[in-house]
Amino acid sequence: MKINRPPSECIGAEILDVDVVSVMEAEINIIKQLVYDYKLVVFRDQNLNEDQYLEFARKIGTPQIYPQDNYHHPDYPEIFVSSNVPKDGKKFGVRGTGRYWHTDCAFLAEPLPFTMLYPQVLPSSIRETYYIDMQQVYKKLPSKLRSYVDEKYLVHEAKWRYKVQEWDIDRAVIDIMNDFEKKFPPVKHPAIITHPVTHEKILYMNQGFTTGIVGLNYETNQELLQELFSFIECEEHIHTHVWKDGDILLWENRTLNHKASIVPEGEKSVSYRIGLYDGLPFYVSSKRVKEQSEMPTK
Numbered sequence: 001m002k003i004n005r006p007p008s009e010c011i012g013a014e015i016l017d018v019d020v021v022s023v024m025e026a027e028i029n030i031i032k033q034l035v036y037d038y039k040l041v042v043f044r045d046q047n048l049n050e051d052q053y054l055e056f057a058r059k060i061g062t063p064q065i066y067p068q069d070n071y072h073h074p075d076y077p078e079i080f081v082s083s084n085v086p087k088d089g090k091k092f093g094v095r096g097t098g099r100y101w102h103t104d105c106a107f108l109a110e111p112l113p114f115t116m117l118y119p120q121v122l123p124s125s126i127r128e129t130y131y132i133d134m135q136q137v138y139k140k141l142p143s144k145l146r147s148y149v150d151e152k153y154l155v156h157e158a159k160w161r162y163k164v165q166e167w168d169i170d171r172a173v174i175d176i177m178n179d180f181e182k183k184f185p186p187v188k189h190p191a192i193i194t195h196p197v198t199h200e201k202i203l204y205m206n207q208g209f210t211t212g213i214v215g216l217n218y219e220t221n222q223e224l225l226q227e228l229f230s231f232i233e234c235e236e237h238i239h240t241h242v243w244k245d246g247d248i249l250l251w252e253n254r255t256l257n258h259k260a261s262i263v264p265e266g267e268k269s270v271s272y273r274i275g276l277y278d279g280l281p282f283y284v285s286s287k288r289v290k291e292q293s294e295m296p297t298k
Protein backbone atom coordinates (compact mmCIF):
# COMPACT_ATOMS: atom_id res chain seq x y z
CA MET A 1 0.00 0.00 0.00
CA LYS A 2 1.58 3.27 -1.13
CA ILE A 3 0.33 6.50 0.46
CA ASN A 4 0.70 10.01 -0.96
CA ARG A 5 -0.10 12.58 1.72
CA PRO A 6 -1.25 16.13 0.85
CA PRO A 7 0.74 19.29 1.74
CA SER A 8 0.00 20.64 5.23
CA GLU A 9 -3.47 22.15 5.73
CA CYS A 10 -4.65 20.55 2.45
CA ILE A 11 -7.06 17.64 2.19
CA GLY A 12 -6.89 14.39 0.26
CA ALA A 13 -4.52 11.42 0.64
CA GLU A 14 -4.02 9.07 -2.29
CA ILE A 15 -3.66 5.30 -1.83
CA LEU A 16 -2.01 3.32 -4.60
CA ASP A 17 -0.94 -0.28 -5.09
CA VAL A 18 -3.64 -1.84 -2.98
CA ASP A 19 -6.47 -4.23 -3.76
CA VAL A 20 -9.06 -3.10 -1.22
CA VAL A 21 -10.74 -6.52 -1.28
CA SER A 22 -7.82 -8.04 0.58
CA VAL A 23 -6.87 -5.28 3.07
CA MET A 24 -6.16 -6.51 6.60
CA GLU A 25 -7.05 -4.94 9.95
CA ALA A 26 -3.71 -3.11 10.35
CA GLU A 27 -4.19 -1.41 6.97
CA ILE A 28 -7.81 -0.55 7.81
CA ASN A 29 -6.61 1.25 10.96
CA ILE A 30 -4.10 3.22 8.88
CA ILE A 31 -6.83 4.10 6.34
CA LYS A 32 -9.20 5.33 9.06
CA GLN A 33 -6.48 7.49 10.60
CA LEU A 34 -5.76 8.94 7.12
CA VAL A 35 -9.45 9.89 6.87
CA TYR A 36 -9.33 11.64 10.27
CA ASP A 37 -6.07 13.42 9.38
CA TYR A 38 -6.67 14.32 5.72
CA LYS A 39 -10.50 14.15 5.56
CA LEU A 40 -10.57 12.62 2.08
CA VAL A 41 -8.89 9.46 0.81
CA VAL A 42 -8.83 8.21 -2.78
CA PHE A 43 -8.14 4.57 -3.63
CA ARG A 44 -6.96 4.32 -7.24
CA ASP A 45 -7.42 1.57 -9.83
CA GLN A 46 -10.13 -0.50 -8.13
CA ASN A 47 -12.36 -2.96 -9.93
CA LEU A 48 -15.00 -4.38 -7.60
CA ASN A 49 -18.43 -5.91 -7.94
CA GLU A 50 -21.22 -4.96 -5.51
CA ASP A 51 -20.41 -7.76 -3.04
CA GLN A 52 -16.72 -6.84 -2.91
CA TYR A 53 -17.50 -3.15 -2.54
CA LEU A 54 -19.82 -3.86 0.41
CA GLU A 55 -17.29 -6.22 1.95
CA PHE A 56 -14.63 -3.49 1.85
CA ALA A 57 -17.08 -0.91 3.27
CA ARG A 58 -17.93 -3.26 6.17
CA LYS A 59 -14.25 -3.41 7.13
CA ILE A 60 -14.23 0.40 7.51
CA GLY A 61 -17.52 0.76 9.41
CA THR A 62 -21.19 -0.13 9.68
CA PRO A 63 -23.14 0.59 6.48
CA GLN A 64 -26.19 2.80 6.74
CA ILE A 65 -29.48 1.80 5.19
CA TYR A 66 -30.56 5.17 3.81
CA PRO A 67 -33.94 6.16 5.29
CA GLN A 68 -35.60 6.71 1.86
CA ASP A 69 -35.75 3.38 0.05
CA ASN A 70 -36.23 4.78 -3.47
CA TYR A 71 -32.46 5.48 -3.36
CA HIS A 72 -31.59 1.83 -2.63
CA HIS A 73 -29.93 -0.56 -5.07
CA PRO A 74 -32.67 -3.19 -5.67
CA ASP A 75 -30.41 -6.05 -4.51
CA TYR A 76 -28.19 -4.19 -1.99
CA PRO A 77 -30.15 -1.79 0.28
CA GLU A 78 -26.86 -0.50 1.77
CA ILE A 79 -25.90 0.92 -1.63
CA PHE A 80 -27.40 4.36 -2.33
CA VAL A 81 -27.64 4.78 -6.08
CA SER A 82 -27.24 8.10 -7.85
CA SER A 83 -28.02 7.40 -11.50
CA ASN A 84 -29.66 8.69 -14.65
CA VAL A 85 -29.40 5.29 -16.36
CA PRO A 86 -32.21 2.71 -16.03
CA LYS A 87 -31.35 -0.88 -15.03
CA ASP A 88 -33.20 -3.79 -16.65
CA GLY A 89 -35.65 -1.26 -18.11
CA LYS A 90 -36.54 0.16 -14.69
CA LYS A 91 -35.70 3.40 -12.89
CA PHE A 92 -32.46 2.84 -10.98
CA GLY A 93 -31.79 5.01 -7.90
CA VAL A 94 -32.26 8.78 -8.12
CA ARG A 95 -30.78 11.21 -10.65
CA GLY A 96 -29.09 14.56 -9.96
CA THR A 97 -28.33 14.01 -6.28
CA GLY A 98 -26.28 16.38 -4.12
CA ARG A 99 -25.68 19.26 -6.54
CA TYR A 100 -25.63 21.77 -3.68
CA TRP A 101 -23.23 22.24 -0.75
CA HIS A 102 -24.08 19.79 2.02
CA THR A 103 -22.83 17.06 4.33
CA ASP A 104 -24.58 13.71 4.13
CA CYS A 105 -27.42 13.33 6.61
CA ALA A 106 -26.75 16.57 8.55
CA PHE A 107 -30.55 16.62 8.99
CA LEU A 108 -30.51 13.51 11.21
CA ALA A 109 -30.00 13.57 14.98
CA GLU A 110 -27.01 11.25 14.41
CA PRO A 111 -25.46 12.34 11.08
CA LEU A 112 -23.34 10.09 8.92
CA PRO A 113 -19.59 10.13 9.78
CA PHE A 114 -18.15 8.63 6.56
CA THR A 115 -19.21 8.48 2.94
CA MET A 116 -17.73 6.09 0.39
CA LEU A 117 -18.36 6.76 -3.28
CA TYR A 118 -17.59 4.50 -6.23
CA PRO A 119 -18.70 5.74 -9.67
CA GLN A 120 -19.81 2.97 -12.05
CA VAL A 121 -20.28 5.23 -15.06
CA LEU A 122 -18.54 8.61 -15.21
CA PRO A 123 -19.93 11.38 -17.43
CA SER A 124 -17.71 12.09 -20.44
CA SER A 125 -17.10 15.82 -19.99
CA ILE A 126 -17.25 16.85 -16.30
CA ARG A 127 -15.96 14.34 -13.76
CA GLU A 128 -15.67 16.32 -10.56
CA THR A 129 -16.79 16.49 -6.93
CA TYR A 130 -16.10 19.60 -4.84
CA TYR A 131 -15.14 19.81 -1.17
CA ILE A 132 -14.70 22.48 1.52
CA ASP A 133 -12.73 21.75 4.69
CA MET A 134 -14.84 23.30 7.46
CA GLN A 135 -12.08 22.84 10.03
CA GLN A 136 -9.89 25.24 8.01
CA VAL A 137 -12.87 27.53 7.39
CA TYR A 138 -13.43 27.80 11.15
CA LYS A 139 -9.76 28.74 11.66
CA LYS A 140 -10.05 31.51 9.04
CA LEU A 141 -13.47 32.76 10.07
CA PRO A 142 -13.43 36.58 10.53
CA SER A 143 -14.33 37.64 14.08
CA LYS A 144 -17.62 39.23 12.98
CA LEU A 145 -18.80 35.94 11.43
CA ARG A 146 -17.43 33.99 14.39
CA SER A 147 -19.64 36.04 16.70
CA TYR A 148 -22.70 34.85 14.73
CA VAL A 149 -21.98 31.18 15.46
CA ASP A 150 -19.90 30.90 18.65
CA GLU A 151 -21.81 28.98 21.31
CA LYS A 152 -24.87 28.85 19.05
CA TYR A 153 -26.98 25.94 17.85
CA LEU A 154 -28.06 25.62 14.21
CA VAL A 155 -31.20 24.10 12.73
CA HIS A 156 -30.84 21.54 9.91
CA GLU A 157 -33.68 20.16 7.82
CA ALA A 158 -34.06 18.19 4.62
CA LYS A 159 -37.52 19.10 3.40
CA TRP A 160 -36.39 21.83 0.96
CA ARG A 161 -34.26 19.24 -0.85
CA TYR A 162 -36.96 16.58 -1.14
CA LYS A 163 -37.20 15.19 -4.68
CA VAL A 164 -40.78 14.73 -5.81
CA GLN A 165 -41.55 11.10 -6.74
CA GLU A 166 -44.12 9.41 -8.97
CA TRP A 167 -46.40 8.69 -6.01
CA ASP A 168 -46.61 12.44 -5.23
CA ILE A 169 -48.58 13.19 -8.40
CA ASP A 170 -51.95 14.84 -7.62
CA ARG A 171 -50.86 15.75 -4.08
CA ALA A 172 -50.58 19.35 -2.86
CA VAL A 173 -46.99 20.49 -2.25
CA ILE A 174 -47.88 21.51 1.32
CA ASP A 175 -49.13 17.97 2.09
CA ILE A 176 -46.01 16.40 0.57
CA MET A 177 -43.79 18.66 2.66
CA ASN A 178 -45.76 18.21 5.86
CA ASP A 179 -45.61 14.42 5.54
CA PHE A 180 -41.88 14.58 4.83
CA GLU A 181 -41.33 16.83 7.84
CA LYS A 182 -43.14 14.36 10.09
CA LYS A 183 -40.68 11.68 9.02
CA PHE A 184 -37.64 14.00 9.16
CA PRO A 185 -38.29 16.74 11.71
CA PRO A 186 -35.73 19.61 11.95
CA VAL A 187 -32.74 18.86 14.22
CA LYS A 188 -30.30 21.07 16.12
CA HIS A 189 -26.53 20.65 16.28
CA PRO A 190 -23.89 22.94 17.80
CA ALA A 191 -22.58 25.41 15.20
CA ILE A 192 -19.05 24.56 16.29
CA ILE A 193 -18.52 20.86 16.80
CA THR A 194 -15.45 19.17 18.27
CA HIS A 195 -14.06 16.13 16.47
CA PRO A 196 -14.09 12.98 18.66
CA VAL A 197 -10.61 11.85 17.52
CA THR A 198 -8.60 14.95 16.56
CA HIS A 199 -10.40 17.29 19.01
CA GLU A 200 -10.24 19.96 16.29
CA LYS A 201 -13.07 22.50 16.10
CA ILE A 202 -15.21 22.50 13.00
CA LEU A 203 -17.87 24.90 11.72
CA TYR A 204 -20.75 22.51 11.09
CA MET A 205 -23.14 24.15 8.63
CA ASN A 206 -24.02 23.93 4.96
CA GLN A 207 -26.18 25.73 2.43
CA GLY A 208 -28.20 22.59 1.60
CA PHE A 209 -29.63 21.71 4.99
CA THR A 210 -28.83 24.48 7.52
CA THR A 211 -31.86 26.75 7.78
CA GLY A 212 -31.40 28.82 10.92
CA ILE A 213 -29.45 29.98 13.95
CA VAL A 214 -31.46 29.10 17.05
CA GLY A 215 -32.93 32.19 18.73
CA LEU A 216 -33.04 34.51 15.70
CA ASN A 217 -36.02 35.55 13.59
CA TYR A 218 -36.42 34.55 9.94
CA GLU A 219 -35.15 37.82 8.40
CA THR A 220 -32.04 38.04 10.60
CA ASN A 221 -31.32 34.36 9.92
CA GLN A 222 -31.50 34.85 6.14
CA GLU A 223 -29.10 37.77 6.34
CA LEU A 224 -26.55 36.16 8.68
CA LEU A 225 -26.61 32.73 7.01
CA GLN A 226 -26.02 34.23 3.56
CA GLU A 227 -23.07 36.23 4.92
CA LEU A 228 -21.64 33.02 6.41
CA PHE A 229 -22.23 30.95 3.23
CA SER A 230 -20.62 33.62 1.01
CA PHE A 231 -17.46 33.33 3.10
CA ILE A 232 -17.59 29.51 3.37
CA GLU A 233 -18.11 28.93 -0.37
CA CYS A 234 -15.48 31.35 -1.68
CA GLU A 235 -13.27 29.97 -4.45
CA GLU A 236 -10.11 29.63 -2.35
CA HIS A 237 -11.82 27.21 0.06
CA ILE A 238 -12.85 24.75 -2.67
CA HIS A 239 -10.94 21.53 -3.34
CA THR A 240 -11.84 19.76 -6.58
CA HIS A 241 -11.50 16.01 -6.97
CA VAL A 242 -11.20 15.05 -10.63
CA TRP A 243 -12.38 11.46 -10.97
CA LYS A 244 -10.41 8.78 -12.80
CA ASP A 245 -11.88 5.40 -13.75
CA GLY A 246 -11.38 2.99 -10.84
CA ASP A 247 -11.39 5.64 -8.06
CA ILE A 248 -13.14 4.96 -4.78
CA LEU A 249 -13.42 7.96 -2.48
CA LEU A 250 -13.82 7.84 1.28
CA TRP A 251 -14.40 11.09 3.17
CA GLU A 252 -15.47 12.43 6.53
CA ASN A 253 -18.71 14.34 6.85
CA ARG A 254 -17.70 15.84 10.20
CA THR A 255 -15.23 18.12 8.47
CA LEU A 256 -16.08 18.26 4.76
CA ASN A 257 -18.92 19.94 2.94
CA HIS A 258 -19.29 18.58 -0.57
CA LYS A 259 -21.15 19.18 -3.82
CA ALA A 260 -21.63 17.04 -6.93
CA SER A 261 -20.95 18.54 -10.34
CA ILE A 262 -23.74 18.78 -12.90
CA VAL A 263 -24.12 16.04 -15.49
CA PRO A 264 -24.47 17.64 -18.94
CA GLU A 265 -27.64 16.76 -20.88
CA GLY A 266 -27.27 13.47 -22.76
CA GLU A 267 -24.37 12.15 -20.63
CA LYS A 268 -24.63 9.14 -18.37
CA SER A 269 -23.74 8.96 -14.70
CA VAL A 270 -24.05 6.12 -12.19
CA SER A 271 -22.50 6.21 -8.72
CA TYR A 272 -22.66 3.85 -5.75
CA ARG A 273 -22.53 5.49 -2.34
CA ILE A 274 -22.26 3.68 1.00
CA GLY A 275 -22.73 5.70 4.19
CA LEU A 276 -20.69 4.41 7.13
CA TYR A 277 -20.81 4.75 10.91
CA ASP A 278 -17.37 4.58 12.51
CA GLY A 279 -18.62 3.64 15.99
CA LEU A 280 -17.79 7.06 17.46
CA PRO A 281 -20.12 9.91 18.37
CA PHE A 282 -20.47 12.40 15.50
CA TYR A 283 -19.10 15.12 17.78
CA VAL A 284 -18.17 15.61 21.41
CA SER A 285 -19.16 18.70 23.34
CA SER A 286 -16.44 21.37 23.51
CA LYS A 287 -17.07 21.60 27.25
CA ARG A 288 -16.11 17.96 27.81
CA VAL A 289 -12.92 18.30 25.75
CA LYS A 290 -11.99 21.45 27.70
CA GLU A 291 -12.57 19.70 31.03
CA GLN A 292 -10.46 16.73 29.90
CA SER A 293 -7.59 18.95 28.75
CA GLU A 294 -7.68 20.87 32.04
CA MET A 295 -7.56 17.74 34.21
CA PRO A 296 -4.32 17.65 36.25
CA THR A 297 -1.80 15.12 34.98
CA LYS A 298 -0.04 12.92 37.52
Ligand SMILES: [Fe+2]
Nearest residue numbers: 098103104258
Ligand atom coordinates in the same frame (compact mmCIF):
# COMPACT_ATOMS: atom_id res chain seq x y z
FE1 LIG B 1 -23.65 13.90 -0.58
